[in-house]
Amino acid sequence: MNPTDKHAASTEHMVDYDRHSHMQDWAVLSKSALIANLVEQIGTVTPEFVLTDYGCGPGHSAIDAVTPAIEAYRKLDETAPMVIRHGDQPGNDWNSLLALIYGADGYRKKFSDIRTELAIDTFYLPMAAPGSVALATSFAASHWLSHAIAPWSAGAVWFSDMEGVARREMAALARSDWQRFLRLRAEELRPGGFLLVSTLGSIEDADEINGVKASSRRLYRAIQTVAQQMVDDGLLLQSALDHFAFPVWFPTEREAREPIETETDLADAFEIVSCGVEPASVNPEDVYVNEIGDPEAYGRLYAGYVRAFGESSLRLHLFARSTPDPAEVDRLNEEFFNxxxxxxxxxxxxxxxxxxxxxMVLRRR
Ligand SMILES: C[S@@+](CC[C@H](N)C(=O)[O-])C[C@H]1O[C@@H](n2cnc3c(N)ncnc32)[C@H](O)[C@@H]1O
Structure with a gap:
């Protein structure tokens, strides 16, 4: 299937993301020192230092991902040309992102000599000229697969709880997507450049289905519960739910490393500098633990969190498969999140x- 086929897109955009992406922003902020350190290791680049952030999204996290790199590069050289390229899909809320970049908290106020570029495409296709990127970053994005698939997966709305053929189909897509992502970035990076990927991960755990505990497992099971209740109440089709799967895969350390260790071209292209799966730096046990004493706010925040990253997939691949009427899709969406x-x-x-x-940090040889 063509990864650019709009109808099969795994997600088209995030919804009200800036207000509901605390976890993602904390994850980006926790890498500030690492980003600065990678820039120092790369050093001054001629004719220009290009940073490309793949799957930047529309929120503050897109600014927080690049600001440490800008500051570090300006410490190395006050005037050397630098390009900050924000990459995401056409449906990303580009206007919101540009308003942030050029607004009070954006980097353009302080660093007006930086060239800002947008790369609008899927990161499963080339997004930069060969050998042009010094630092490639990707936060909370590469776990989205290239397209949605609809295997029969009754009782499991996501990869981690799937079994049998559905799980194998999903695993095969995740493996080939990850390899494709890495091959494309290998083409785009300059020798000596770095690729920093930070994404939701999984940890091996013999007590879990499929032997891995994956990020947000209870949250995805809650999504399954609510969707099944809506089926039982006659609002959604059982067949739509049984074929619905979030098009994501959260890799274990082994899965992340595997292609670089086994595929000759990738082993030739990249050195693994570091790779691991760790608990998030803030609220690893419960993203909204700080609001647990206020159940109303706790419920609202969790609904906003799932809406931000998940609404687009739910609309496209679950609600719209239960009714052809767009107004009814809107009603189902509201009902689900309530x-x-x-x-x-x-x-x-x-x-x-x-x-x-x-x-994971990879160095382009
Ligand atoms: C959860 S957001 C993460 C945004 C930001 N990097 C952060 O850490 O907060 C995931 C982003 O990845 C983008 N994305 C998903 N699949 C993509 C693809 N195939 N190509 C480009 N961007 C993609 C989505 O559009 C979305 O903006």
Whole structure:
């Protein structure tokens, strides 16, 4: 299937992302010193230093991902040309992102000599000229697969709880997407450049289905519960839910490393500087633990969190497959998120999202 096929896109955009992406922003901020250090290691680049952030999104995290690199490069050289390239899909809220970049908290106020560019495409296709990128970053994005698939996966809305053929199909897509992502970045990076990937991860755990505990496992199971209730109440089709799967895969350390260790061209292209899966630096056990004493706010925040990253996939691949009427899709969407907020409000902590982050640094040989 063509990864650019719009109807099969895994997600088209994030929804109200800036207000509901605390976890993602903390994950980016936790890498500030690492980003600065990579820039120092790369050193001054001629004719220009290009940073490309793949899957930048529309929020503050896109600014927080690049600011440490700008500051570090300006310490190396006050005037050397630098290009900051924000890469994402056409449906990204580019206007919001540009307003942030050029606004009070953006980097353009302080560093007006930086050239800002947008690269609008899927990162499963080339997004930069060969050998042009000095530093490539990607935060909370590469776990999105190139397209949605609809295997029969009753009882499991995501990869981690799938079994049999569905799990194998998903695993094969995740493996080939990851290799494709790495091959493309290998083409785009300059020798001596770095690729920093930080994304949701999984940890091996013999007690879990498929032997891995994946980030947000209770949250995805809560999504399954709410969707099944809507089927039972006659609002969604059972067949739509049984074929719905979030098009994501959160890699274990082994899965992240595997292609670089086994594929000759990737082993030739990259040196693994570091790779690991660690608990998130802030609230690893429950993203909204600080609000647990206020069940109303706790429920609202969790619904906003899932809406931000998940609404687009749910609309495209679950609600629109239960009805052809766009107005009804809107109603199903509202109903789903009202029920989801209520579930969290009624049992604070019971469906808490745990977060493990896979961080990998590769050096282009
Ligand atoms: C959860 S957001 C992360 C945004 C930001 N990097 C952060 O850490 O907060 C995921 C982003 O990845 C983008 N994305 C998903 N699949 C993509 C693809 N194939 N090509 C480019 N961007 C993609 C989405 O559009 C979205 O903006």
């Amino acid at each position: 029920r989801f907020a209520r579930l969290y409000k009624e049992a604070p902590g019971a469906h808490a999202a745990e977060t493990w982050i896979m961080t």
